[in-house]
Amino acid sequence: MLATLLSATLVALDGRVIRVEVDVAPGLPGFTIVGLGDASIREARERVRGALRNAGFVHPPRRITVNLAPADVPKTGPAADLAIAVGILIGSEQFTARGDRVALIGEVSLGGDVRAVPGLLPMVAALARHGVRRVVVPAAATQEARLVREIESVPVATLAEAVDALRARRRAPPARPARVELAATAAGDGDASRLPGPAVAGFGLQPGIPDLAEVRGQVEARRALEVALAGGHGLLLIGPPGTGKTMLARTIPGLLPPLADEDALGATIIASASGEGPIRGLIRRPPFRAPHHTSSYAAMVGGGRSISPGEVTRADNGVLFLDELAEFSRDVLEALRQPLEDGRVTIVRAGGRAATMPARFQLVAATNPCPCGHHGDADGSCVCARGVAEAYVGRISGPLRDRVDLWVGMPRVPPRVLVAGPEPEASAVVATRIAAARSRQLARQGRRLNARAGGRSLRAIARLTSTTAGRLAALAEHEQLSGRGTDRLLRVARTIADLESADAVAIEHLEEAARWRAPARRPLTALAV
């Protein structure tokens, strides 16, 4: 007989409802799946066959045809496994499900266990939008599914539990140790086992994140980092090895304010689609992604058959930190063009299908000035051949140059400052200022931080007088800034003004911002001389 159930699949970041039609008919035993499925769907045959047997059910020796509809939605991944398995059981009349619209999401193992799948959150949301009121989900991802309030999620750990859940009248949800897991929720991606308990709200306590108080000296770079984070500006740190570039960038997660509701939902959906592991609540910590410089193009941009999000998307509403920037492949750097300009990334698959995903990340990058790292160092210890340094940083070009608002040198810190300098400010103090500056911007110009304010609106929010406009023009002329370079300077100045709660950009804001302008038409190495 024919059994029809609902499930879902993931296309980029969107869940799509699919119908799973299972026909179990007399005839030569066989098992066919039709309907634009990928390899992992075809493999579902083997998993389902094993799961049925090992869970104590019968894999019927008949002609089984599974149709996944609608035909034009590409189906990927193992999320439909559970629906297929249950469909076979109903089709072969091994049990009868109550209710008409039965929806299931989950991968089944050969042993009959139900496993979590990437993208559960957007898939459950899609079912809810479709009007489905009840969905069977993997128990391991209960909390993720329950972020969607409009639908009842029924967690199951095994195929047998799924059958029970569908056969029985409604059962009370299993008493899971919700308290402990929710406690970890606040920490988002932190190490839950080491957290003190439900009171964890501030982000500064995260293990593994250095505090700004540990970074000694480098007051210019610290100030630039504060300005960059306050306004969402691209930041490039340049300096010889061991001056704290990586260390400074690693403090960023402790400096960013939590995400607002809408952004948090987006971040959680992206985390879900990326299969980042158990999601135990809305993710409010802004993402901080630090892909290695050997990362592939697909890993950075996204891709694969299911079009899974790449680093640029996973850093959406957060920071993408590219350490050793000049070591990244040219392809990868070039691929950052669209996201840097549009705040989103479009992936075109071989079949002509395209998906667009958000990628509004803030770029933070670090690099040495040359391959040996010592170009321009005070002791003149660079061993690179002439011209090598120029070529090295010459790779940082085009869109990257244009999107970096702050170019900051990090020279070697004299030992006496490292050991005995003044006590540096802690992350918590700086984070407070950053949060205040950001709320000023959001109150003034909606969801856009200054870094994304363009042209006319930039002039409007800068509130230049004839005096300040004159100074800006003079600075631009003296430094031979392009129109774009001038806008960058003004944007940074606007953020400095916001850090001071100033309504209008003043001359001193412009003059401070001018410190971090891009080197004009010179190779980047000129910075390090």
Place this chain on the structure above:
Amino acid sequence: MLGVGERPDAARPLSDDDRDALAVLLAVHGLGPLTLGRLIVRIGAPSRVLEVARSGGGASAIHEAARSPGGDWASLPKTVAEGIVTAATTTDRILADVRRLELRVVTPSDREFPARLRAIEIPPAALFVRGDPTPLAVQTVVAVVGTRRPSEAGRRVASRIAAALARAGATVVSGLAVGIDGAAHAAVVAEGGRTVAYIGGGHDRLFPRAHERLAAAIVDAGGAIVSEYAPGTQPSKGTFPQRNRLISGSSDAVVVVEAGARSGALLTASWALEQGRECFVVPGPIDAVASAGCLGFLRDWPGAARIVAGVPQLLDDLGLPAGAALGPVRSITAGDRIVSSTVTPVSVAALLVEADPVQHAVALALLAGATTVDELVAVTGQTVAAVLGAVTRLESRGLVRGNGGRYETAGRLAAAPAPAA
């Protein structure tokens, strides 16, 4: 070089009495050099004019004395004659002003009086000089003038030209106005050179007021501020054009850097051609407002007005050593480019005359060996933001350069002798 007017052989320096009397007479409103000159010719020495005025006959006595036997010059205005009488009775007040402002009254018979000025159509009867008058009479004098509202590029060009002229040993003359004039004077001061500013009013009526600091720096650096007007004279629409004839007249050549269609600098350029001085014009983009007057002038005076094709070319055209176009480059800046400077280093104090306190502190810290913002903050005790802003201002003036988080002194500041601690 260009022709220089000859000092009349007969001229003997004036007596102190006559010099004072001249200063008093110049303070009379409406009494210009032409009228004054004829008055002196009729009556005798300046002190005699005052004696007549004090004689009891009053204004009519002056008038009478001034009447020429042939009747060709009978028109000394009554108000002027009355003014002379009034001045004759208040000489102390006028002379007190001259002393207080530390002015010297330099007359055409003095050695310091610029020989070129004696030869212009209406030479000033005397000059009130603040500072050292010797640079007025040097071998080569070049005026650098232009608009009060220059572009940043224009300002830069004016500075470069003025600095190069100073390095080549010329005296740079200008009008102490904001804009090109100020940039030219400031660049010379920064070079440790001497520059002369001709002003269009009394020394106690400096305009713009903001240039008092620049004026003081010019005088400190051995230059001079010069006026043909007595203290108390308000600068006006009428005085500036007269002043312009002195700028061109005291120079061998005039260089117009930027001038709008109606800029007073064009008047100076016209005077220059009339007085037989060389006139150089910096051409600019045809759509730049600040260059419209320059281009128009070049078009109107083909063959007479000359183009500034570059700073070395300008020096060459003036017969000055073109090598002076290159600024002094410190050997620390680039290993393979060591250029020695022939210019006397300028004191740090002179370079920082326009600096605010934070700039001052940052510059001194850099001179003392600080290189990073960490060190600058530690040494100056200023905030990071304040230090960064001050570095930008110093950099705008070419006194500091920063790279990769390291900063150093540059230009004249790098060459300046370290101040005593």
